[in-house]
Amino acid sequence: MLDCRDLTFHYSRCDPGEIPDFCFTLRLAPGECLAVEGPSGSGKSTLLGLLAGFLEPGGGRLTWRGSDLLALPPWERGITTVFQDHNLFDHLPVWINVGLGLAPDMKLSRAQRAKIIAGLAEVGLEGLQDRLPGELSGGQRQRVALLRALLRGSPLLLLDEPFTGLDDITRQGLWALVRRQKAEGVAVLLVSHDRDDIEALAGRRCRLAGGRLVAEGR
Numbered sequence: 335m336l337d338c339r340d341l342t343f344h345y346s347r348c349d350p351g352e353i354p355d356f357c358f359t360l361r362l363a364p365g366e367c368l369a370v371e372g373p374s375g376s377g378k379s380t381l382l383g384l385l386a387g388f389l390e391p392g393g394g395r396l397t398w399r400g401s402d403l404l405a406l407p408p409w410e411r412g413i414t415t416v417f418q419d420h421n422l423f424d425h426l427p428v429w430i431n432v433g434l435g436l437a438p439d440m441k442l443s444r445a446q447r448a449k450i451i452a453g454l455a456e457v458g459l460e461g462l463q464d465r466l467p468g469e470l471s472g473g474q475r476q477r478v479a480l481l482r483a484l485l486r487g488s489p490l491l492l493l494d495e496p497f498t499g500l501d502d503i504t505r506q507g508l509w510a511l512v513r514r515q516k517a518e519g520v521a522v523l524l525v526s527h528d529r530d531d532i533e534a535l536a537g538r539r540c541r542l543a544g545g546r547l548v549a550e551g552r
């Protein structure tokens with residue numbers, strides 16, 4: 335279980351009252367998907383940054399299966415985040431970008447290479463393994479980033495609007511991949527405004543308001 339309790343954060347360079355002091359509480363079980371909604375500026379990226387370890391909270395608790403995550407740097411938290419800007423390495427071809435999810439030192443076994451090629455086919459990018467990210471469409475880059483994250487096999491996946499702008503067929507294919515992760519016990523936090531994505535994947539929903547997470551109906 336991911337247990338985030340009263341995790342507080344304040345952007346120090348803001349005037350008092352300009353934006354709320356954030357205080358996040360949520361629980362997320364293995365195999366569960368929780369959707370987080372909220373208007374622009376409500377704190378969705380702040381929440382993801384705190385969970386992933388890119389921002390340091392003022393106080394509160396964050397544990398995964400009882401272990402304190404706040405004591406760990408981002409790369410030791412077992413959390414993979416798919417950001418809106420995809421975070422791909424522009425000078426590296428698609429297959430290496432994906433391979434970095436499997437082996438950060440890029441010492442890939444034959445089986446891992448086969449997994450990358452199969453994964454690319456699964457997300458509709460068959461034959462594009464040697465292209466550079468700059469030679470792909472926005473939606474194709476998005477799929478590379480998502481595939482890299484899914485292959486990493488982290489127990490916790492944070493997805494920031496991962497399916498925006500994709501056509502329905504592609505989206506449904508990616509939903510299937512995320513569902514498979516859930517079935518394997520991965521806990522997924524999905525930031526999305528899209529009703530269809532939420533309906534397809536999330537068992538619970540919550541909304542950001544006034545710097546807090548408010549539970550919503552299914």
Ligand SMILES: Nc1ncnc2c1ncn2[C@@H]1O[C@H](COP(=O)(O)OP(=O)(O)OP(=O)(O)O)[C@@H](O)[C@H]1O
Binds near residue numbers: 379
């Ligand atoms: N580095 C920063 N310094 C000061 N204020 C910041 C900083 N980053 C974000 N903010 C402010 O904190 C609030 C929450 O920002 P955040 O990026 O978490 O919102 P969001 O819900 O992810 O928005 P969007 O949907 O537009 O990406 C906003 O009012 C924003 O202006």
